[in-house]
Amino acid sequence: MRTPGLFEDWRATQVELLESCEGLDVELDAIRNRLNIGGRISAADGIALLQHPDIHAVMKLAEACKQARFGSDVHFNVNLHVNQTNICVLACRFCAFRRGLRSEDAYALDVEGYISSILPYAEFIDEVHSVGGLHPEWDVDHYRSLFSATRERFPHISIKALTAVEIRHLANLSSLSIRDTLSRLKEAGLGSIPGGGAEILADSVREIICKGKESSQEYLDIHRTAHELDIPSNCTMLFGTVENVEDRINHLIKLRELQDETSGFQCFVPYPFLPDSSRLPEAQLASGNEILRMIAVSRLMLDNIPHIKAYRMNIGDSLTELAIRCGADDIDGTVIQESIMHLAGSNASLRHGIDDLCRLIERSGCSAVKRDTTYSRFERVASPQTNIPRTLATVR
Numbered sequence: 001m002r003t004p005g006l007f008e009d010w011r012a013t014q015v016e017l018l019e020s021c022e023g024l025d026v027e028l029d030a031i032r033n034r035l036n037i038g039g040r041i042s043a044a045d046g047i048a049l050l051q052h053p054d055i056h057a058v059m060k061l062a063e064a065c066k067q068a069r070f071g072s073d074v075h076f077n078v079n080l081h082v083n084q085t086n087i088c089v090l091a092c093r094f095c096a097f098r099r100g101l102r103s104e105d106a107y108a109l110d111v112e113g114y115i116s117s118i119l120p121y122a123e124f125i126d127e128v129h130s131v132g133g134l135h136p137e138w139d140v141d142h143y144r145s146l147f148s149a150t151r152e153r154f155p156h157i158s159i160k161a162l163t164a165v166e167i168r169h170l171a172n173l174s175s176l177s178i179r180d181t182l183s184r185l186k187e188a189g190l191g192s193i194p195g196g197g198a199e200i201l202a203d204s205v206r207e208i209i210c211k212g213k214e215s216s217q218e219y220l221d222i223h224r225t226a227h228e229l230d231i232p233s234n235c236t237m238l239f240g241t242v243e244n245v246e247d248r249i250n251h252l253i254k255l256r257e258l259q260d261e262t263s264g265f266q267c268f269v270p271y272p273f274l275p276d277s278s279r280l281p282e283a284q285l286a287s288g289n290e291i292l293r294m295i296a297v298s299r300l301m302l303d304n305i306p307h308i309k310a311y312r313m314n315i316g317d318s319l320t321e322l323a324i325r326c327g328a329d330d331i332d333g334t335v336i337q338e339s340i341m342h343l344a345g346s347n348a349s350l351r352h353g354i355d356d357l358c359r360l361i362e363r364s365g366c367s368a369v370k371r372d373t374t375y376s377r378f379e380r381v382a383s384p385q386t387n388i389p390r391t392l393a394t395v396r
């Protein structure tokens with residue numbers, strides 16, 4: 001079955017475009033050949049790409065793979081982030097967002113508060129993205145009430161909510177299996193789940209940066225169960241803490257293997273650790289160069305995950321403009337409000353409407369395409385020749 005949004009003959013086009021990449025050394029030429037033959041490269045290739053001195057050549061290969069699938073199209077959606085609570089029973093060392101129950105600036109939106117947060121934007125958005133802390137009292141029934149009220153009030157809005165660790169937390173509080181938890185949430189209106197919480201899928205690193213969070217295997221199992229229940233999900237990677245290059249590549253391999261089984265991941269979102277207000281002084285941090293390279297290598301390694309997102313909320317607009325020329329085909333949507341990355345030091349603009357997002361995409365020589373949450377409907381946003389507002393046309 002064809003994945004919506006992908007050009008039908010992209011594999012043949014990829015061979016053509018990769019062949020046209022000039023000036024590769026012997027090592028990159030061998031990787032290009034492996035991409036051409038099977039479309040899949042090894043963990044050793046991934047490590048070589050992360051360490052290769054010629055970042056431009058690596059970015060060129062990734063851009064060829066992206067162009068083969070989507071041409072110059074770059075996707076975005078019209079969404080709103082609502083973080084339902086910052087109260088959390090865990091205290092991950094990289095997290096600047098969580099608060100203790102008695103903290104002065106702790107908050108927890110009740111159902112009415114949550115609905116009120118959406119209301120001013122409801123007419124314009126088609127997705128609400130909600131993740132938050134692990135509230136000590138909110139179980140599955142609380143989230144069922146939240147989602148069913150949202151669905152009833154705003155039937156056109158798709159609910160993308162709850163990371164794997166939140167799902168595990170609800171399951172534990174409710175004495176339910178992960179499968180039963182997800183089934184009940186889906187029944188109440190949950191449409192898809194975001195990829196947050198993957199951090200690095202290496203338990204030795206998780207022990208240092210997020211002790212008490214779900215294990216690597218639990219993260220993969222929760223997403224597998226969601227896929228089995230026809231709940232699509234995204235996957236992420238937080239890099240630039242204390243991991244090494246092998247950890248980063250093994251992370252990609254684990255996601256690729258699960259995707260071989262389920263095809264349930266829609267999008268991969270790699271983003272760097274931001275240090276403000278966190279408790280991880282030993283973090284190596286990631287340079288702009290490394291961020292772009294990680295996006296490029298993700299495109300080259302993850303041949304079976306169609307979309308690679310440049311997480312604008314984390315890396316900012318300037319790097320996003322470069323990222324969509326080295327493998328990323330997707331950027332954050334309108335978002336409107338965001339706390340998790342901004343408390344950690346992001347200064348990405350929250351004032352982007354459709355026009356701003358289109359301009360950002362067009363500045364990089366790409367074409368803006370509005371998508372829905374599940375990447376199943378795509379509308380090209382026509383460039384305005386005059387002052388006439390932009391128009392949408394269904395493209396795929």
Ligand code: SF4
Pocket residue numbers: 088089090091092095096097098132133134165210213
């Ligand atoms: S990352 Fe999530 S689970 Fe960890 S402390 Fe922050 S809110 Fe809690």
